[in-house]
Amino acid sequence: MKKTLLFCTGESGSGKSYFIKNYLPKDLFYSLKSATTRPIRNSETDGQEYYFRDEEYFYKNKFATFLWVNKDFWTPEKPKWLYGVPEFEVFDNLGQNFIYDVIQPKYVRDMINWFKSKKLDKEYNFKTLYFLPQTNKNSIVSKRANMPDDEQVRNVNTCSPLDFLKANLNIDFMIKCGCGKEENIISKSFIKYLSKLTKQKQY
Secondary structure (H helix, E strand, C coil): CCEEEEEEECCCCCCHHHHHHHCCCCCCCEECCCEECCCCCCCCCECCCEEECCHHHHHHCCECCCEECCHHHCCCCCCCCEEECEHHHHHCCCCCCEEEEECCHHHHHHHHHHHHHCCHHHCEEEEEEEECCCCCHHHHHHCCCCCCCHHHHHHHCCCCHHHHHHCCCCCCEEEECCCCCCCCEECHHHHHHHHHHHHHHHC
């Protein structure tokens, strides 16, 4: 029986991480962690939210996805803003349902292509969950620690139905996350799919 790789996609501040942490059934998914060159925040622990690494790490190791998100604005005096899921993170956790929190659909396509290159598509179904933008997105984003070129990066790292078309992907499920202040609006098909996965895990 195939496992599921669920891609949570949506603009920064759309509630992806909040929904994963607070509303998804516990232990139903293993959350794939990315390595990143950004500085660790006070509330974070290395190896829990991310693997915090230097630039050299990204060029010496193999990745299922590789994101250089400030590439268009980078100059030699600036640090590179790199993200990526190391291959070991997938291989060490095979046999579980996966969830991957990522903004742009093009990186969803990159990971699906990587799974296919490793013949892992025989073991996994791929599903996309699209988070609609928050009405107070700007206030949510402004509370986060900024990175070099943060505003420009957020402007080019978009997630819209058009971005899905460009990546040759369908939107399987949609959600509007209330982030604790408003009621979540979840597609009925996604609720049914979660119920199906929960029953599979019980057997």
